[in-house]
Amino acid sequence: MTSSAQPDWCTGRVLATTPVARDVQRITIERPARGRAAPGSHLDVRVPVGDSTDVRSYSIVESDDEGLLLTISVLRVPQSRGGSTFMHSLVPGDALQVTQPLQNFPLRMGAPRYLLLAGGIGITAVAGMARALRGAGADYTLVYVGRSRDRMAYVDELAQLHGERLVLRVDDEGTPLDVAQLVRSVDAHPLRGATELYMCGPIRLMDAVRREWEAAALPPVNLRYETFGSSGWFQPVEFVVSVPQRQVQTTVRTDETVLEALIRAGVDLMYDCRKGECGLCLLDVDAVDGVLDHRDVFLSAAQKNCGRSLSTCVSRVAAPEGSSTRPWVSLMLP
Amino acid sequence: MTELMPSGKVTAKIFPHPLNAWYAAAWDHEVTSKAPMARTIAGKPMALYRTRDGRPVALADACWHRLAPLSMGKLVGNDEVQCPYHGLRYNSAGRCTAMPAQETVNPSAMVPSYPVVERYRYLWVWPGDITMADPDLIPDMHQMVDPGWAGDGLTIEAPCNYQLILDNLMDLTHEEFVHGSSIGQEELSESEFRTRLEDDGSVTVERWMLDVEPPPFWRKNIRDRFPDFEGRVDRWQIIHYYAPSTICIDVGVARAGTGAPEGDRSQGVNGYVMNTITPETDRTSHYFWAFMRNYRLDSQLITTQLREGVKGVFAEDEAMLAAQQAAIDANPGHEFYSLNIDAGGMWVRRILDRMLQAEGRALAGSAR
Numbered sequence: 001m002t003s004s005a006q007p008d009w010c011t012g013r014v015l016a017t018t019p020v021a022r023d024v025q026r027i028t029i030e031r032p033a034r035g036r037a038a039p040g041s042h043l044d045v046r047v048p049v050g051d052s053t054d055v056r057s058y059s060i061v062e063s064d065d066e067g068l069l070l071t072i073s074v075l076r077v078p079q080s081r082g083g084s085t086f087m088h089s090l091v092p093g094d095a096l097q098v099t100q101p102l103q104n105f106p107l108r109m110g111a112p113r114y115l116l117l118a119g120g121i122g123i124t125a126v127a128g129m130a131r132a133l134r135g136a137g138a139d140y141t142l143v144y145v146g147r148s149r150d151r152m153a154y155v156d157e158l159a160q161l162h163g164e165r166l167v168l169r170v171d172d173e174g175t176p177l178d179v180a181q182l183v184r185s186v187d188a189h190p191l192r193g194a195t196e197l198y199m200c201g202p203i204r205l206m207d208a209v210r211r212e213w214e215a216a217a218l219p220p221v222n223l224r225y226e227t228f229g230s231s232g233w234f235q236p237v238e239f240v241v242s243v244p245q246r247q248v249q250t251t252v253r254t255d256e257t258v259l260e261a262l263i264r265a266g267v268d269l270m271y272d273c274r275k276g277e278c279g280l281c282l283l284d285v286d287a288v289d290g291v292l293d294h295r296d297v298f299l300s301a302a303q304k305n306c307g308r309s310l311s312t313c314v315s316r317v318a319a320p321e322g323s324s325t326r327p328w329v330s331l332m333l334p
Numbered sequence: 335m336t337e338l339m340p341s342g343k344v345t346a347k348i349f350p351h352p353l354n355a356w357y358a359a360a361w362d363h364e365v366t367s368k369a370p371m372a373r374t375i376a377g378k379p380m381a382l383y384r385t386r387d388g389r390p391v392a393l394a395d396a397c398w399h400r401l402a403p404l405s406m407g408k409l410v411g412n413d414e415v416q417c418p419y420h421g422l423r424y425n426s427a428g429r430c431t432a433m434p435a436q437e438t439v440n441p442s443a444m445v446p447s448y449p450v451v452e453r454y455r456y457l458w459v460w461p462g463d464i465t466m467a468d469p470d471l472i473p474d475m476h477q478m479v480d481p482g483w484a485g486d487g488l489t490i491e492a493p494c495n496y497q498l499i500l501d502n503l504m505d506l507t508h509e510e511f512v513h514g515s516s517i518g519q520e521e522l523s524e525s526e527f528r529t530r531l532e533d534d535g536s537v538t539v540e541r542w543m544l545d546v547e548p549p550p551f552w553r554k555n556i557r558d559r560f561p562d563f564e565g566r567v568d569r570w571q572i573i574h575y576y577a578p579s580t581i582c583i584d585v586g587v588a589r590a591g592t593g594a595p596e597g598d599r600s601q602g603v604n605g606y607v608m609n610t611i612t613p614e615t616d617r618t619s620h621y622f623w624a625f626m627r628n629y630r631l632d633s634q635l636i637t638t639q640l641r642e643g644v645k646g647v648f649a650e651d652e653a654m655l656a657a658q659q660a661a662i663d664a665n666p667g668h669e670f671y672s673l674n675i676d677a678g679g680m681w682v683r684r685i686l687d688r689m690l691q692a693e694g695r696a697l698a699g700s701a702r
Contacts, residue, residue, distance in 0.1 A: 036463065036694075066694045104442040108427045109449070109464050132465045221429045225441055277440045300437035 007044055007099040008033065014094040015069065021153040023076040024121065025088050026061070029098060030069055037063035037070055037101035039128040040198075040226070045072075046097035047083045056083045059125035059200070059226075060101055061154075067101065073153055075121040082255075105226040107132060111196045114140035115186060117209065119201020120147070123154055125226055126200055130162060141165055143182065145205065148172045179205070183212035198224045202231040203295055211301065225297075227275065232295040234318035239290060240328035241317075243267055258312040258331075267333075269312070276314035283331040285310055290317040290327025344683035345670040346697055347662050349497035351376050351613040352689040353462030355578045356472045358610045358622045359450070360457045361489070365390055370415055372405035374614045376461040380448060381405040385413035391426040392448040392459045398422065398430060404445070454478040456610065456622060462693070473576035477606045477626040484631040486641045487608065487624025490652050494659035496579055496613040497683065499621055502651055503581040503609055504539060504678030506571050512650050516551045516643070519543070521569075529677035535685070537575040539678040544568050545590040551643060552587045555603045558636055559629045566590040567602070573678060577685050583607040604628050607644070617659060623648065 012031035058072040074087040133140040146152035169177040242249040250265040271281035276296030296311030370383040379395040381404040402419035413426040423432040428447030449467040454475040460467035527541035567587035588594035588602025
């Protein structure tokens with residue numbers, strides 16, 4: 001319930017699946033191990049990818065008291081390498097390998113004021129927090145942002161549970177989120193220094209909030225977020241990566257990372273977190289034709305602007321607007 | 335037909351401890367803003383310290399990075415502790431605020447921060463589900479701070495499972511055999527006692543010994559208030575248990591026949607033995623105790639005499655508990671059996687078993 005722990009794999013069983021929004025499937029998994037899932041925790045699931053398996057993390061939306069039934073919700077990603085497609089193919093009775101609830105995004109109780117911000121499928125990480133804060137009688141607001149209402153899961157349930165504490169911001173209904181205004185509202189509040197903001201959503205949204213938060217000089221530790229390193233500023237495109245020191249050149253497909261492409265090409269690289277957090281897989285950029293699409297949270301804004309390094313486990317290269325040539329990047333080993 | 339609990343279900347020799355509970359972690363004066371302190375509470379190693387403005391903090395005692403103990407680190411800034419190994423810093427919420435050799439901080443980096451409340455001269459921590467940590471659940475030990483009471487206490491690092499200490503305090507028959515030179519007397523095992531589960535979930539064990547010779551400890555106490563006291567007393571022991579592991583014992587003696595059993599204690603002296611036991615591991619416990627009294631409040635001499643006197647008495651318990659734990663471990667094939675005198679301790683075990691069940695950690699069917 002507290003910090004991250006060693007994953008303890010066991011066989012779970014799909015109990016129910018329900019579509020809850022466009023491309024979003026709600027999946028309830030029954031597992032033998034006990035232990036209630038704390039707000040902000042996620043489940044790791046083994047998914048088949050090509051000939052092997054890989055691990056995907058999904059936030060736990062609901063848990064029963066004993067932690068025997070865990071509900072997640074999965075967005076089908078167009079460039080999926082098979083993870084979300086596999087998850088959408090599950091039917092009741094299917095077995096799958098899951099961990100116990102793991103925690104990288106804990107909610108701290110006892111703050112005088114909370115702001116929860118969910119973008120799209122990011123609601124899965126934040127819904128349990130809102131429920132816990134409501135249960136504790138805390139002062140909170142849940143801001144839920146989406147492109148269109150049919151893509152936004154759980155809107156009715158959330159409205160029923162949270163009433164006026166739920167604020168919906170829907171692009172195609174003419175009520176998009178004004179990030180600057182949102183952060184200004186924190187800054188102007190008497191509890192500005194004590195308000196904690198928890199967010200989960202696309203990287204553009206989170207980057208924008210981070211920038212405004214920094215500009216308002218709000219305490220950095222009060223801004224909490226979780227990223228699974230899966231979204232960027234640009235749509236993924238195929239590009240070429242080369243490592244002249246190893247005379248290696250290969251193509252990075254839309255469904256793989258630079259790190260995976262280089263390892264496939266025989267380059268022995270160091271890495272660990274695979275979600276753009278630890279910085280171990282960082283390589284220096286020698287030359288680039290295209291735009292660096294930084295998707296990590298390791299490099300600072302200044303370091304990203306300078307463009308000297310790339311987090312190879314998540315970041316990509318995109319084509320400049322209007323260009324039709326395939327982008328490429330040349331990287332240097334340390 | 336009503337299904338009954340199997341015999342022996344709750345007489346586990348090594349009793350697990352609930353996690354969703356407040357446990358005393360330290361005396362208020364032990365934890366400072368000068369340096370963090372290491373202490374294991376309910377199996378969880380914690381680094382305890384105070385922020386610059388005096389607020390108590392309990393963090394998991396292992397850095398997120400390579401698990402070096404934060405309790406060996408130093409306190410920096412307003413509310414932060416710095417890892418002694420690579421300098422990562424954490425604030426009082428357990429969030430990492432600085433990492434070496436990089437411009438950002440990994441958003442995952444944190445250590446668990448346990449809820450802490452300072453009350454009744456102790457710091458109480460909640461090692462379980464933080465969303466359930468309600469300070470109103472801290473057991474009532476108001477005599478520790480009430481201006482109508484005075485006294486002091488100490489900590490025993492007891493080498494035994496916490497339940498053995500609860501057993502010890504819920505049945506004071508043992509005083510006759512363990513504490514013969516101070517508070518023991520034959521009438522203890524001869525007098526009747528009543529054990530009841532109260533509506534508020536607490537357990538009371540009440541025993542009166544009427545018209546008895548006061549044992550040495552009580553003769554001294556009553557003479558502190560009535561210097562010319564001679565003769566016999568009515569003696570009481572009223573044990574109050576509050577889950578999971580706090581026991582406050584209303585004790586005293588009054589001149590025999592002056593109405594103490596009916597509620598008039600004016601011709602006597604009254605003490606409260608305050609005990610709160612915190613499991614450290616399965617086989618070790620932090621046993622915090624104090625002896626409070628409601629007479630001659632301004633006498634530091636009496637406060638010190640009582641603390642030292644009770645310390646001597648409790649050393650006899652500690653020796654017995656250590657020997658009992660050693661015998662339990664040396665006789666793995668032998669079970670516990672219960673006597674009539676165990677009623678209080680058995681209620682405690684049943685209440686703890688229900689707390690464990692609520693956490694999905696019930697004792698096995700007929701676990702011994």
